[in-house]
Amino acid sequence: MNQTFMIDITSDYKGCVFLPNHINLNTALYKLNFGTVTIDAKFKQQPSSKQAITISEDLAKDIFFPYVKHPLHIFIHDETLTIGPLVGIFTSGFTSFPMRPIGDRSIIFSKLLSVSTSVGALPFVFGEKHINWDSGTIQGLFYLQNGWKTIEVPFPNVIYDRLPNRKSERQKQQKEVKSRLEQEYLIPWYNPGFFNKMDIYDRLFQVEEISEYLPETQPFSSYSAIENMLAKYGHIYIKPMNGSLGLGIHQIIYNREDSAYYCRYRDLKAGMNKLKKFSSLEGLMKHIFAGKNLERMIIQQGIYLLKKEKCSIDFRLHTNKDSTGQWIVTACAAKVAGNGSVTTHVKSGGTIQSLDEIFEDPIEREEIANKLQTASLKLSEAIENNMEGLVAEIGFDLGIDQSGKVWFFEANSKPGRSIFTHPSMKKFDFLTRKLSLAYSIYLTEQAMKSPEALFR
Template sequence: MRNRYQIDISDEHSGSVFLPHQLNLDTALYKIAFGTVAIDAKFKQQPDSRMTITISKDIAEELKIPTIKIPLHLFIENETMLVGPLVGIFTSGFTPFPMRPIGERSMFFAKLLSVSKNVGALPFVFGEKHIDWEQGTIKGLFYHLEGWRTIEVPFPNVIYDRLPNRKSERQEELRNVKNRLQTEYLIPWYNPGFFSKMDIYERLQQEDEVTRYLPETQPFTSLSAIETMLSDYGHVYIKPVNGSLGLGIHQIIYDKHEHTYFCRYRDHKVDKNILRKYPSLEALMKHVFGGKKLTRMLVQQGIYLLRKDQRPIDFRVHTNKDEDGNWNVTAMAAKIAGAGSVTTHVKSGGVIKSMSEIFDNDAEKISATEKLKTAVLILSEALDENIEGILGEIGFDLGLDRDGRVWLFEANSKPGRSIFKHPQLKEFDLLTRKLSLAFSIYLTEQMLTKPEEIFR
């Protein structure tokens, strides 16, 4: 971790910034910056051995530096010293309640912001209504000492996108905010956009190194195309192109001995897993899908997965970029499907397990873990190259078949966090939160030194 310094505010020495003696600066400094605002200042050495940055009160007030005791990084470029980074976390769904300002997600954001001391960044949550465009300020929500506070700050150095769903992402007002902050203020915006399954598949197909992880996937076109895939693979999955949480997934199985078809899915109206038998594919499609349009669905090759207690297993693996801009594997867990369930999601009866609980044999566990790690790092780099915008974290749903081959089922730009309810995964919960903010340090540095790399 780069050096971080506690920031002290002083009532004395107007217009001055005092730096520790250990900071041997080769360049003259004339400005101090916080967020996207920079002002003139006089830079001096601390009169004693303190390892702090002391800023006069008038400068702190003009820069709107909050009186929150968090050690921050220093970035020096073009005779300016930036203290930060100031990280804006953009979302929607705010409420008028001070104890729960972001509704049910308030606890998630409180936990995310609580790692700021370990990271050396100053994060806050904001939405469209918190921005004062004329003043260039934001009334941000800070979580400090077990409570929420609203503090006015300048526009941030970087923005972390935590919009909750595709519906919010499509809202014109929110899209305008994103566009304006990126284009007019040149603020890097990371983790933009939910992935589309078909789009991800088509983009990854261009990369030779990753095609081995991709099950055959096609947009729905006709029954004959499904028949062909059933003949090849024995079973297929029909999924919504933009689905999430396992909603709307159907498994179709062909019994070649009896020439019959089965469909497994979850009926969310009655909250049950359903398995039905049909004499033909036409009968199945008519009964299950009725008059529904299938143009927004895809058909994916079925994989014969590893099983535990006769139930299929898949794996959730998280990757995050760190403060050096490198991908790291930050969490890994197995998910066992519920009885008769088409997915491993907890709401459909799925159970989260650690890798040790899945593999009795240490050698098998190590082999599976290494295969999954190798796959997600390759896939993360490939997505980074092929997706517009700046990626900072990805959640992968992967399978291991009976031969030990890794398959990618889904990649999520805003991964859910249900696996972290498992007691053995608490440390990974903390690591993913820390790195999701630590990446802002890298982006701030890049923005100051190589902005063309960020906005290429």
């Protein structure tokens, strides 16, 4: 059984749980579970037609159940009634300010937690310092109607990883928390780890039905390798293996007419896009990449993309797993490069546009949307099947060349949300946040019925 009910607390009885009349008590129930706490309880039918579940005050206290005014799921399995799911959102960067407990990201988390009513889950935010290992509880940060509130709760049913960057992810204490909660408490932990571009490419390249989307990509090895790719494609991109937000991406172009090399990139210090000309590749590399570790770079085939008013277009798609564990496309938007920009990122002058704004012809628009959605779903399944851990959301940067072929550029395990600043994307903003929590429902059921499938 997987349904949602309001949860009431009563002081009139002790040790009792009252269930709505349509829940058949012919199935023996002896235990009540919340998060990782399970206690004995007596189960009875509601004395009236009330459709809520009522828990006696003493039981609520024993399972550290916080009173919340929105419906939660119940799961019945192995003579136990589970209320939840209780979802721990793990992150770092906490402050001492009650109104902004996670600093500038507090508003992002408040928006994420605010969808809990529509999901039927109980999410909270926590970090390594909020855990009490001795009591098996967490001082969780909840976002309620009157703002942020700290409430003690048990270890959760599932954990959603929202560490903000690779630096925090590499810290010893964060790794220890993940290892301990997964291995000692068997708590499913989803969306761990930022993707490495070369690692993703190597894994996907082995999947036959996916390889058609992949531009030629290789780790930097020599100037001659760059020369060979320039001879094949006319232009290439040099990217950091672990980059994000378009930072550190350079486009190198070879112009046969004047036998010159051009490099287009974003000068972060000057805050402007630049295009420089060189007579040799060696001169370009020594000038532009002085002091940079080229061994941490990849070289990628350049694609002649669709354009709007002479500016290249690529596409951001979000995919999420839903409450049944299935991949669905939750958002799709176009990104138009800024004048002279090497990328379509907003910080480099790019703009977000809807497919309606890019493609006036409805037939062409539908054809493009179908191609992008098909590719992103295939890529999602391939990444999930070839990566360690539980992947539940991905942001894809895809391109379409001038012949209509779809190309895969990047996959982000913790995608940015710049596309949702566009007015037409507001409903998809809500949907992506909702499904990122709804997946916890599926994981909670799986952890009860088929834990071996999660902890393989």
